[in-house]
Amino acid sequence: MTLGMAGRPEEGAADDVALTRAAQDGDVAALGLLLERHRAGMRAVALSILGPGPDVDDVMQEAALVALRRIGDVRDPRAVGPWLRMIVRNGCRALLRASSQVEPVAELAPRDAGADLGELLERHALRDWVWEAIEELSPTLRLPLVLRHFTEGVTGYERIAQVCGVPVGTVRSRLNQARAKLAAALDATAAGAHSDARLRTAASWDEARDTLSAAEAGEFGRLLKESWSPEVALMSGDTWMGDAALLERGMDGDLSAGVRQRPVNVAAGRSLTVWEMDILNPADDPGHCPPSVAWIMSLSDGRVARLRLFHPVPLRTAVLPPELREVWPSV
Template sequence: MMLDMTDARRQDEVELVQAAQAGVVAAVSLLLERHWAGMRAVALSILGPGPDVDDVMQEAALVALRRITDVRDPQAVGPWLRMIVRNRCRGLLREARRLEPVADVPLPGTGGDLSAVLERQALGDWVWEAIEALSPALRLPLVLRHFTDGVMAYESIARVCGVPVGTVRSRLSQARAKLVAALDATAADAHSDSRSRTAAGWEAARATLAAAESGEFGKILRQDWSPEVALLSADVPVGGAALLVRAMDGDLEAGVRQRPVNVVAGRSVAVWEMDLINPADDPDHCPPSVAWIMGLEDGRVARLRLFHPRPLPASAIPPDLQDVWPQ
């Protein structure tokens, strides 16, 4: 018996989802094109006409790219895409009221996480190649917004970049528009291996911390980082390798340890998100976490920004560094 048009379309959609989950990048574009009108209708119903609708649609497209492997029922991909839009709209409204954001789409109950989903797919290589084509001013906010866990809020990105929140929103809008265009233009191209870069990033983070605890942080900086590495406060250099070594040694002497919890690894920007573990006798010495946000040149760290969700207390900064340490 021949399938009717409804059954044929449903079967075609199942095959598109399966292809997308296997890493066929063009399949994701086709799915988004097919459901774009319905997704946009959801955004308009919640936000009303205006530029926020375009921003939400661009963000939803990126979320779909990153999380397509979360779809368990390929026949339900349409409702899944509309749910992404709905949650992005609600998140935007929450942020406007300065409340804490929540996750866009629940992760699978099998212990998967976004970075693992991204790493094991050809989609990840495709997305990262397009990200690298952006200008540095657009690339950094996009990476922080979509790939980190602790630096994704607009206010946090503004602190890292040293610009107003309105500028962050503008840059993100420009970055997403350019990224979507670049993804469309490069769907059939070969892409670099983001999975290998991420694995190397985890190894480097752990090796760097182990070296620091052995008193060899300076050696790691000389070997693996740029000789002209600069610590930045926003975009302003405040010191180099010597300052970083003094600060790391000061933390270790105070009994503070770091544990990597998330690694973002591109060719030109990398982020190590760390838990900070304070000594038992001084549990409030440092905030609970820090992000190392690194600009890379020829694979070596040339610029470092340190982002704490809360400013460091004065007691956590060695006296000789308090006038220069970024906050």
């Protein structure tokens, strides 16, 4: 069963306004009815852009998840139909761009250039029950789902495959399984007591900044010992690469070279957290590191137990200044 696609409202059922307001108050069933009412129009948009094929179902499933996350953005419930079709349209266009450019899927709703991150978190805040449902997924399904829907630079199938160490086809299969299980988990957790996702996200932002500050002060090793798991492992896919000592050496080496990091996005669950960072290279060595990195952290008892460091844009494909093209002629 795909998210929100089950159940058909009877004739004379509640109109879009009532359903939208109920969904904004956290009623998952209302959102399911709302999606069903507009399913035909949403699917028609996808078919007109993509043509028949499995990508249509993929976009429809993702549109349902986006609607779940962002139903609070709808200011005029009477316009919820065009809003849902806009999500599908943007999702189709993003999929076409990703297929032609091998780039991550763009965000399915535009950001306001003038809005700061706090405002965006408020407007696009993940409802607590969503994260509670995500926690019900297995780690194998949770990781690709969070990367696909809650990061900015690791959303593409190929990038998720690199992080997970599996083929792209396996990523698609796991995402389909995760969405189906998430639908059931949402129904099961909607009425329960949930931790506050916004508070947890805000705390994770602070932790990311504090971690970088400690590293710049030469305290990264101490922080690892005090705050992370004693058995923390640096992973590449499912392959063990090293322990805390390797992490400390790597961080100290980058800092000594003048490299700094700046957090730009946080996705924080109880068992999986992602920090996305811009990398700021020194002016005299602008190609020292790739331009960005994602810290993908699996947690155990609140401590980081596994860390995957993923560069969405490898150094050899980064956009470099002309003087560096002689050094990396393949760029």
